[in-house]
Amino acid sequence: MSKILMKGNEAIAEAAIRSGCRLYFAYPITPQSELIEYMAKMMPKVKGTFIQAESEVAAINMVYGAAGSGKRVMTSSSSPGISLKMEGLSYIAGAELPCVVVNVQRGGPGLGDIQPAQGDYFQATKGGGHGDYRLIVLAPSSVQEFADMASEAFDLADKYRNPVMILADGMLGQMMEPVEFKPAKTDAELQELANQHLSWCICPNEDGAKKHHHEINSLELDPQVLEQHVLGLLKKYAEIQKNEIRYETYNISDENEVLCVAWGTASRVVKSAINEVQKQGKSVGLIRPIRVWPYPYEAIKQVIGKNVKKVYVFELNSGQMVEDVKIAVEGKVPVDFWGKVGGVVFTPAEIKEKLEECF
Amino acid sequence: MTTEMICAGFGGQGVLTIGKFIAQAAMQEGKNVSWLPSYGPEMRGGTANVSTVVSTEPIASPIVSFPDVLVALNQPSIDKFAPSIRPGGLLIYNTNMCPRGCKREDITKIAVPMNDIASEIGSMIVLNMVATGVVIGKTDIIKYETLEGNLTSFMQEKNPDLLTKNLAAIKRGIEIAKQYT
Numbered sequence: 278m279s280k281i282l283m284k285g286n287e288a289i290a291e292a293a294i295r296s297g298c299r300l301y302f303a304y305p306i307t308p309q310s311e312l313i314e315y316m317a318k319m320m321p322k323v324k325g326t327f328i329q330a331e332s333e334v335a336a337i338n339m340v341y342g343a344a345g346s347g348k349r350v351m352t353s354s355s356s357p358g359i360s361l362k363m364e365g366l367s368y369i370a371g372a373e374l375p376c377v378v379v380n381v382q383r384g385g386p387g388l389g390d391i392q393p394a395q396g397d398y399f400q401a402t403k404g405g406g407h408g409d410y411r412l413i414v415l416a417p418s419s420v421q422e423f424a425d426m427a428s429e430a431f432d433l434a435d436k437y438r439n440p441v442m443i444l445a446d447g448m449l450g451q452m453m454e455p456v457e458f459k460p461a462k463t464d465a466e467l468q469e470l471a472n473q474h475l476s477w478c479i480c481p482n483e484d485g486a487k488k489h490h491h492e493i494n495s496l497e498l499d500p501q502v503l504e505q506h507v508l509g510l511l512k513k514y515a516e517i518q519k520n521e522i523r524y525e526t527y528n529i530s531d532e533n534e535v536l537c538v539a540w541g542t543a544s545r546v547v548k549s550a551i552n553e554v555q556k557q558g559k560s561v562g563l564i565r566p567i568r569v570w571p572y573p574y575e576a577i578k579q580v581i582g583k584n585v586k587k588v589y590v591f592e593l594n595s596g597q598m599v600e601d602v603k604i605a606v607e608g609k610v611p612v613d614f615w616g617k618v619g620g621v622v623f624t625p626a627e628i629k630e631k632l633e634e635c636f
Numbered sequence: 637m638t639t640e641m642i643c644a645g646f647g648g649q650g651v652l653t654i655g656k657f658i659a660q661a662a663m664q665e666g667k668n669v670s671w672l673p674s675y676g677p678e679m680r681g682g683t684a685n686v687s688t689v690v691s692t693e694p695i696a697s698p699i700v701s702f703p704d705v706l707v708a709l710n711q712p713s714i715d716k717f718a719p720s721i722r723p724g725g726l727l728i729y730n731t732n733m734c735p736r737g738c739k740r741e742d743i744t745k746i747a748v749p750m751n752d753i754a755s756e757i758g759s760m761i762v763l764n765m766v767a768t769g770v771v772i773g774k775t776d777i778i779k780y781e782t783l784e785g786n787l788t789s790f791m792q793e794k795n796p797d798l799l800t801k802n803l804a805a806i807k808r809g810i811e812i813a814k815q816y817t
Binding site: 280282307308390391392447448451452453454455545546548549550552622624625626627 | 656659660663668669670671672673675676695696697698699701702
């Protein structure tokens with residue numbers, strides 16, 4: 278298939294449908310509205326269900342219900358709308374249901390603005406909703422990667438019966454880049470995917486013979502029983518941490534004097550700056566977590582070579598992922614942070630200047 | 637080889653489309669491309685702009701700090717972006733809506749009465765295609781034939797008259813650019 282020039286919001290929607298998403302519930306919000314628009318247009322064509330819910334709270338609870346069927350379910354929103362979904366996400370994580378949530382982040386707090394930001398890192402990776410639960414969080418940095426993460430997210434959600442968040446931002450949503458799609462899943466493949474959930478999901482007794490009773494719930498009033506349930510979740514999260522860490526290295530070598538860590542959109546700008554300072558003979562490497570939970574602590578620790586004098590974290594927030602970098606670095610070298618807040622995106626020139634100051 | 641371009645003007649002048657057509661054609665010619673629009677409240681009656689990057693290398697940042705090419709369809713766009721054009725870079729601007737022009741001497745400036753040309757051709761909406769023609773005529777960012785092919789398959793059925801006017805506008809732009817080589 279040839280490349281198509283497409284907005285990130287449209288690319289993720291198309292890729293989700295191709296990955297077998299036939300159930301989508303959402304409420305419009307800038308800068309992710311092209312996503313819901315695309316779903317509204319395309320879902321009927323694949324005999325899927327599109328509902329524009331009356332609110333984000335309603336949409337996530339429709340996801341909760343629909344995910345109980347074991348089918349591939351998705352919702353999407355932008356920062357303030359994602360906050361509204363947090364209660365539902367905690368329920369879904371507690372009830373161990375697979376689903377995909379896309380957050381096209383904008384500037385906050387509150388209603389904030391509609392420009393690109395990364396201020397929802399804490400919310401996505403450390404909780405947001407209540408209780409001991411985790412989301413698997415994928416952090417794309419290009420339109421192609423955004424699209425590729427659709428099938429990845431659904432696979433992870435199915436595998437671990439856990440909600441998966443794709444944490445993008447307004448720039449990735451609004452930007453057009455060439456994208457190449459994987460072939461759409463066939464009906465037979467979708468049936469096979471749904472069949473893996475027959476042991477627990479709510480589904481009609483088509484044969485009429487065997488009656489089954491499956492219960493989906495996040496309430497358990499007996500603390501001993503709830504304890505066992507949560508311990509089970511923690512075991513699952515440990516398994517995810519063991520298997521599912523993904524990161525990209527850029528320009529990493531033993532000569533690196535500065536190691537940058539950046540994710541998503543911010544990492545693109547940092548790469549440009551690294552290319553520029555490299556021309557001056559200054560060696561700077563980059564680690565980009567492709568998934569921000571589970572987090573690549575070990576990779577960052579390993580890559581701090583003998584010459585690294587400083588680790589520099591750049592984010593479009595006031596310093597959130599930098600806390601995970603500090604956990605990884607364990608105080609061995611200084612960790613510095615620079616960022617922009619309020620939906621202002623730093624430029625390659627600004628990052629270049631920050632890197633030059635290190636030498 | 638990387639070309640970083642900013643197109644800017646009033647909302648409705650078609651600046652986003654200039655970037656889109658160029659990005660689309662460059663992609664078809666095998667280049668890496670990115671197209672990053674301004675979006676939000678500033679587009680209503682204010683200025684719209686789009687950063688387009690075309691490169692033979694993978695594109696790191698789609699955000700352009702120092703454009704090689706600035707297409708300015710109105711004066712506020714010159715005021716905002718011309719100071720950051722790379723020395724030796726190119727400014728293409730619409731003299732009908734840029735009364736003060738640009739004072740920089742270290743860049744190539746192509747001043748084109750785009751409103752006049754568009755109205756001569758018979759449709760104000762092809763103003764942006766005059767600008768696109770100038771970009772094609774002055775740089776090797778895309779080939780005219782690729783764009784002509786895309787516009788033809790896009791418009792021939794729906795609006796052949798508009799297609800003719802668009803292609804005339806692009807060709808006028810290319811002719812004007814050739815006078816500057």
